[in-house]
Amino acid sequence: MSTASTSADLRELNRARALALVHESASLGLTRVELAEQLDVTRTTAAALVTDLSALRLITESVAAPTGRRGRPTTKVAPDPDGPLVLCVEVGHGHLQIAEMGIGGQLDNRAEMPLDSDDPQQAMERIDEVIHQRRSGLTRRCAGIGVAMHGLVDDHTGMVVQAPYLGWENVELGEHLRHSQGLPVIVENDATLGAIVESKLGAGREEHTMLYLRSTVGVGGGFTFEGKPAPSRRGWHGEFGHLPFGNPTERCRCGAFGCWEIAVNHIALAEAAGLDVRNGDANALAVEVFQKAAEGDDISSKAVESTCAILGRGLGSLINAFDPDVIVLSGHVQSLHEANPAAVIAALKDATMTAHRESLPPVRSGRFDDASIRGAGEMILTELIASPSVLLAPPEDAS
Ligand SMILES: [Zn+2]
Known part of the structure; x- marks a missing residue:
């Protein structure tokens, strides 16, 4: 040299x-x-x-x-407030979010829009369109794109290996965006990103180890040590929602039977309250159940209590498996715990080994409701900051 x-x-x-x-x-x-x-x-x-x-x-x-x-x-x-920024994108079932993040990590101009088609090609075209629209209005240079994906992702290529609710298998999202946008792109699992942000900057910041659980329609999470997710063979870890803490006769979209997520997600809560979720927005129905339970409605309160018990049993099992310093909840599971913490903790205790019961880890609400999209920005920004010449490089395909 x-x-x-x-x-x-x-x-x-x-x-x-x-x-x-x-x-x-x-x-x-x-x-x-x-x-x-x-x-x-x-x-x-x-x-x-x-x-x-x-x-x-x-x-x-x-x-x-x-x-x-x-x-x-x-x-x-x-x-520099006029310096380069990255775009952060979150892709979920039926919806899409986009935001901007500059050096310093402030998340700005977050917007949500529908993702009408689950068809991978059409969905990727829609994602492209949304990114193009946002880029055309920017006064600062866009240096890269980070994507939080609701599904299993191959970290090296950004391929979506399996997204059960979108019905995607082996969709080359990272490669597609790199080509169409001419920029560095990273794609990562939404819950893994949420875990990184909460452990570095949020509710798990002061702790060595953290167990993180996040729920939208699916339930995912991560186990972190000193702000980083525990390593695994292919990065497909933290799929806690697909552990068999649910009804063993019920089949999940992932292909397995008895998954925890279909017993605790917002659809399960709405169904437990006797609501018909087939034609309604299950998320809105779950909010309705929480509201009615808070007002003292008996059926809604019982639905919250029984769903909290299923959540608690799973959390207790995860304590046996991971022995974390803290449990951090985000999204629907956070709402469940906040609605009836006693029901969660009682079931959690019943599921833990006696040795754990004297000093159970605290269960906390996440600090960021936007932890996943924030994590997508942090991850691409960290990668770009590590090589400032890449951060300053012009896009390959000026668009
Ligand atoms: Zn499953």
Whole structure:
């Protein structure tokens, strides 16, 4: 390796480290002196890095408020508000969300729209159309796309291996978007992304290990250690909704019998309250059950209680399996727990081994209702920040 390429590599590495620090510290604020200290470089090197990244329009520098300490005033470094951003997309059964995220991790302009067709080709065209529309209105440069997918995903290629509610199998979503948008694209399972965000920034932030459970129509989750999902063979872990904690005679869309998710999701709750979900919006019906239960309606309260018991039994089994420091719930399962925590905890206790019962992990509500789409932005942004020259590269196919 030549000296020139070594110093170029070192420069790229230092830029990446500085940018990652500015990204992670955006909400707290960061001075140039702190940047030097945390990167363990001299103040001269830090000043050169800041000048470099400012010239690239990735960060800005301004005079920091006086600290009262002696010496020259330092300057504050922050993400450039006109710098590049990434688009974050969430794809679920019947709906689609899109938002923007710049360096610093603020999620902006989140919008939801219907995804009318489950047909993979038509759905991918619709996703493309929504992304194109959003990109055409941007004043900042779009550097990449992160997708949170409700289904099993091959992390390496972004292929959707199985999405039971959309009826997708082996759909090349990542490849399709990379080609049509000419940008770096990552696709990841929605619950895995939610787990990463809650463990790094949310309700599991202070804990070593976290068990995360998120429910829309399906129920997925993840087990994290120090902010990262536990590794697995192909990344197809955390499909807790397809554990057999449900009725063993009932077949799930995933192909298995007795899945937990079809016994606890919003359809199950509405059915437990005697509502006909065939022609209605099951999500709206579940909200109705929660409301009626809160008003003291007997049938709705019993439906909530029995569904909470099924949720609790499963959570107790997961405590036996994972022994987590905390359980974090998001979406419909969070609403269930909030509606009747005592019913969840009673069933949870009954399902745990005696040794666990003296000190059960707390069950908390997630901090972010947008954890998955937020995670999609964080993941692509983290990847781009690790190589700032890619972050600054023009799109392959200007669209
Ligand atoms: Zn299943």
